[in-house]
Amino acid sequence: MVLADLGRKLNAALAQLNAAPIVDEKVLDAMLKEICAALLESDVNVKLVASLRQKVKAKAKAALESDANKSKEANRRQIVQKVVFDELVDLVDPGVEPYKPKKGQSNVIMAVGLQGNGKTTTCTKLAVYYQKRGFKSCIVCADTFRAGAFDQTRQSATKAKIAYFGSYTETDPVSIAAQGVAKFKKERFDVIIVDTSGRHKQESELFEEMVQIGEAVQPNMTILVLDASIGQAAEAQSRAFKESADFGAIIVTKMDGHAKGGGAISAVAATKTPIIFLGVGEHLADLDRFAPQPFISKLLGMGDVQGLMEH
Amino acid sequence: FSSIFARLTGSKILSEQDLKPVLSAMKDHLMKKNVAKDIADRVCEGVGETLKGKKISGFRGIKKEVQDALATTLTRILTPKTSTDLLLSIRHKLDSAAASTSSAGRVPYSITFVGVNGVGKSTNLSKVCFWLVQNGLRVLIAACDTFRSGAVEQLRVHVRNLSMLSSKDGAATMVELYERGYGKDAAGIARDAITYAKDNGYDVVLIDTAGRMQDNEPLMRALAKLVSTNNPDKIVFVGEALVGNEAVDQLTKFDRSLKDFSTVAGGPGKGRGIDGMLVTKWDTVDDKVGAALSMTYVTGQPILFVGCGQTYTDLRQLKVDNVVKALLSD
Ligand SMILES: Nc1nc2c(ncn2[C@@H]2O[C@H](COP(=O)(O)OP(=O)(O)OP(=O)(O)O)[C@@H](O)[C@H]2O)c(=O)[nH]1
Ligand SMILES: Nc1nc2c(ncn2[C@@H]2O[C@H](COP(=O)(O)OP(=O)(O)OP(=O)(O)O)[C@@H](O)[C@H]2O)c(=O)[nH]1
Ligand SMILES: [Mg+2]
Ligand SMILES: [Mg+2]
Numbered sequence: 333m334v335l336a337d338l339g340r341k342l343n344a345a346l347a348q349l350n351a352a353p354i355v356d357e358k359v360l361d362a363m364l365k366e367i368c369a370a371l372l373e374s375d376v377n378v379k380l381v382a383s384l385r386q387k388v389k390a391k392a393k394a395a396l397e398s399d400a401n402k403s404k405e406a407n408r409r410q411i412v413q414k415v416v417f418d419e420l421v422d423l424v425d426p427g428v429e430p431y432k433p434k435k436g437q438s439n440v441i442m443a444v445g446l447q448g449n450g451k452t453t454t455c456t457k458l459a460v461y462y463q464k465r466g467f468k469s470c471i472v473c474a475d476t477f478r479a480g481a482f483d484q485t486r487q488s489a490t491k492a493k494i495a496y497f498g499s500y501t502e503t504d505p506v507s508i509a510a511q512g513v514a515k516f517k518k519e520r521f522d523v524i525i526v527d528t529s530g531r532h533k534q535e536s537e538l539f540e541e542m543v544q545i546g547e548a549v550q551p552n553m554t555i556l557v558l559d560a561s562i563g564q565a566a567e568a569q570s571r572a573f574k575e576s577a578d579f580g581a582i583i584v585t586k587m588d589g590h591a592k593g594g595g596a597i598s599a600v601a602a603t604k605t606p607i608i609f610l611g612v613g614e615h616l617a618d619l620d621r622f623a624p625q626p627f628i629s630k631l632l633g634m635g636d637v638q639g640l641m642e643h
Numbered sequence: 644f645s646s647i648f649a650r651l652t653g654s655k656i657l658s659e660q661d662l663k664p665v666l667s668a669m670k671d672h673l674m675k676k677n678v679a680k681d682i683a684d685r686v687c688e689g690v691g692e693t694l695k696g697k698k699i700s701g702f703r704g705i706k707k708e709v710q711d712a713l714a715t716t717l718t719r720i721l722t723p724k725t726s727t728d729l730l731l732s733i734r735h736k737l738d739s740a741a742a743s744t745s746s747a748g749r750v751p752y753s754i755t756f757v758g759v760n761g762v763g764k765s766t767n768l769s770k771v772c773f774w775l776v777q778n779g780l781r782v783l784i785a786a787c788d789t790f791r792s793g794a795v796e797q798l799r800v801h802v803r804n805l806s807m808l809s810s811k812d813g814a815a816t817m818v819e820l821y822e823r824g825y826g827k828d829a830a831g832i833a834r835d836a837i838t839y840a841k842d843n844g845y846d847v848v849l850i851d852t853a854g855r856m857q858d859n860e861p862l863m864r865a866l867a868k869l870v871s872t873n874n875p876d877k878i879v880f881v882g883e884a885l886v887g888n889e890a891v892d893q894l895t896k897f898d899r900s901l902k903d904f905s906t907v908a909g910g911p912g913k914g915r916g917i918d919g920m921l922v923t924k925w926d927t928v929d930d931k932v933g934a935a936l937s938m939t940y941v942t943g944q945p946i947l948f949v950g951c952g953q954t955y956t957d958l959r960q961l962k963v964d965n966v967v968k969a970l971l972s973d
Contacts, residue, residue: 369680375887378675446885447924447953448761477953479766479800484793491792498710532927563887564677565928586760589856590896591889614760614791 333610334592335424335627341370355408367416371553374594376423377567380601384419391415423597425624426604430581431553433467438517440524441607442551444542445571446578447530449559450585452484456581456628457525457611457619459494467522472512473498474505474545475529485527492616495521504527505541510548526551531571542577554579556605558596560586566595567602574603585611588618656698657705659691665709666691676970678933679888682940684868688888690716714967720936721963723945725879727919728779729877736876737846750785751756751840753848753873755833755899756921757866758881759893760854763923763950765794767881768849769801771921771948773955776809776817779844786822786838787829787869795822798851819845830869837873850875857896867904874912879947882938883924890937894920898942917942923950926957930969935961 345366352359364385371381392415396408433439442459445452452475459469471489473496475481483500491495498514511524516524526549531538546554556570556579573579582603584596587610600607610620655661666687667741673683690712699705730813740749742895746805755770756764765788772782784802802820809817822837833850840848852869855862870878880897882890898916906914920938935946946961 348658372674372680373888375889380672382671446927448763449885450761479769479804480793480795480797480798482793484791487792532924534926557747559885561759561886561893563679563885563889563934564931565885566887568929569927571918586856588859589759590858590892595887599826600964 333587333627334376334594334597335420337370337374337592339441341366343618345370349412352493354405355396355412357393360389360412363412363416366386374592375561375563375566375598376594376600377564377601380423380567380598384423388419388476389417407457421628423601425607425628426600427595428580428604428606430606430608433462433523433552433578435467435522437522437551438520438524439522440513440526440527440549440551442546442549442554442577443557444528444554444573444579445530445557445606446532446559446562449530449557449562451530451557452481452527453488453614454555454583454585454609454611454619455485456488456492456494456523457616458609459489459523460492460616461524461609461619462523463492463494468520469523469525470495470516470521472496472509472516472524472526472549474509474526476503476508477529479559481529488616497520506544506548509545513549516551522572533569533629539572539576546577552583555581555583555608556599556603557583557585557601559594560584560591560593562590562595564595566598571597571602574605579603579605581606581608583607583609583611584622587620588612597599653775653937656696656699657694659695662691662694662818669713673970674935675931676933677884677887677928677931678970679891679937681888681891683933683936686713686716686720686936686940710971713752714971715909717967717970718747718963719967720940721946721961725945726921726944727945727947728743729947732776732876733780733847748841749844749849751837751845753833753837753850753875754877754879755850755870755873756879756881757852757897757917758854759856762854762881762886764854764881765797765801765851766806766953767921767923767950767958768851769798769805769943770950770955770958772801772818772826772849773805773808775847775849776805781815781844781845782818782847782849783836783840783845784818785833785848785850786820787832787836787850789823789825789829789832790826790853794851794853795824798822808920810956815844819843819846819904829865833869833873833875850871857893857900860900863896864898864904864908867894867901868908868954870901870915871905871908871910871912874910874915875917877919877947878915879919880917880938880942880944881921882934883922884922884928884932884934886934890934891941892939894938917944919944919947921948921950922946923958925949925951930972931971932966933967935968 345363395411463469473485670687805818849871902916
């Protein structure tokens with residue numbers, strides 16, 4: 333992930349800080365330049381990076397000035413490091429607690445997102461994840477648009493031994509979603525996952541359909557599934573999804589590749605919504621739990637960024 | 644974009660110092676349009692080279708000069724260096740086969756679609772199929788994604804739809820699916836499909852492959868084997884307009900892995916790489932069309948098609964002028 337990868341680059345940038353005899357504006361600028369370059373290479377939104385640069389600079393300058401000549405250089409470095417790190421942490425941690433499914437009741441989860449970003453695959457992974465933890469789980473295929481969508485759900489759910497619902501003939505996704513959720517609620521399933529078609533903000537009818545499905549199934553949690561490789565379109569698309577579907581969590585898929593997921597991090601920042609899982613492969617178990625705080629703690633514990641925590 | 648030029652006024656010879664802020668703003672502008680950072684860097688460097696030492700007068704002059712230089716560079720990168728006329732290429736192969744008297748029979752034209760997961764390979768393969776059928780060609784689709792759930796059925800639905808769209812009473816089947824289910828060797832299925840197409844008089848074979856990550860060596864080797872065994876006439880990389888900096892890594896590694904691993908594997912298609920690109924989901928990015936620039940910059944290969952929607956007719960030719968305009972727009 334971008335921040336993990338950033339650890340190394342950050343360390344190099346901060347090493348600059350350590351090598352400099354005094355921490356002045358020039359040193360600060362050089363360090364910021366490297367950090368921003370790393371963020372931009374990881375697909376973090378360009379405007380977001382610019383604002384991060386400004387914020388860090390303003391805060392670091394203020395901190396250094398208020399500290400004028402009172403501290404030793406080593407302390408001044410730490411002041412700057414802390415400012416940088418706090419801003420990076422802010423990027424990935426919106427400070428919002430996601431919904432937690434509860435046993436003994438029905439928890440409806442709806443997956444939404446752009447075309448091909450991994451919704452259907454992730455729905456099965458999620459069902460497997462919850463099933464393993466003692467939740468009776470199932471999937472409703474409310475994608476009536478994509479060729480072979482129901483076959484995809486049927487095959488992967490069968491492989492995973494997960495109950496599923498869908499139709500080859502019904503063409504109205506709202507009706508299927510409502511039927512499926514009603515059926516599984518009656519059968520007392522704990523986790524009911526509703527898979528929907530891929531869509532994008534430019535087609536308002538598709539967004540309208542998503543709103544209707546949402547109204548029909550009243551999800552406890554809507555999840556935006558986002559591909560780790562997305563670039564600068566991430567912000568506008570995720571904002572639009574937030575406005576229409578009010579998702580409460582993000583799952584970033586395809587993190588097993590080379591992508592750093594900076595677009596997804598920009599979506600976190602734009603929508604103030606936490607990432608809860610990472611998709612790390614095409615197989616059913618390739619799902620990693622993600623929580624901002626532990627991730628950051630782990631990052632802090634990494635040899636690479638150890639310097640940040642010492643003293 | 645205009646704000647970049649506010650800093651440049653008067654008449655003078657452009658120095659590196661003058662250009663620095665302009666180029667830096669230009670780079671940010673391109674990155675906002677979703678051009679990969681590395682490519683934005685290199686493009687702006689190139690534009691800087693062409694501008695350095697130029698004598699310019701007046702605010703308007705400078706603005707126009709810089710904008711023109713960027714437009715020229717972008718146009719040069721995006722303009723195909725090889726033919727994008729797929730129909731011509733297909734007809735050429737089929738005609739020359741018909742002209743030859745060899746008893747080997749007519750070998751169909753084959754196109755393989757490759758790319759990372761979920762970018763739109765199968766959907767856009769179906770759009771290309773529709774377009775070929777519209778042009779009177781008989782097409783066999785080879786279902787060589789034997790891994791992803793529903794991949795075969797997805798193509799079956801498309802072939803059913805396309806057959807209905809193209810069926811004429813009493814005429815020969817225009818579209819057919821060649822499939823061997825799941826879990827089988829993709830290279831072998833492609834080979835058998837080509838043989839089947841040849842025996843049954845199909846003009847074109849479209850080979851669908853499973854999505855894979857460019858770093859996944861076993862899967863890249865398997866793809867290279869499909870290529871080296873079957874030596875398709877075109878290897879089309881499918882990438883989405885949504886992709887950011889990954890565009891560079893995806894294309895570099897697909898091209899290199901195909902070339903390296905197919906060379907090791909040997910066979911008629913050894914050493915083959917990417918011949919062209921198909922950029923999908925164009926309809927989802929507004930004017931942030933920078934991925935097209937990143938992709939052409941990296942490969943030097945042409946964008947053969949642009950996918951701009953989810954129906955069979957949503958396939959276009961790239962309009963270089965429009966892309967340049969979108970990249971320059973505020
Ligand atoms: N490598 C990798 N591939 C993934 C991951 N998640 C999904 N995929 C692949 O991405 C492709 C698209 O996944 P789908 O689940 O069909 O995506 P979708 O969002 O349901 O697509 P639509 O319904 O068409 O919008 C498939 O090839 C999946 O196998 C992941 O975490 N890693
Ligand atoms: N908006 C839009 N969606 C597209 C376009 N092309 C494909 N899609 C959608 O993207 C999703 C994935 O398409 P597929 O054709 O299954 O992608 P793929 O590359 O074959 O996926 P895998 O085989 O799983 O790797 C589907 O929902 C398609 O409808 C396009 O040009 N525009
Ligand atoms: Mg799906
Ligand atoms: Mg496919």
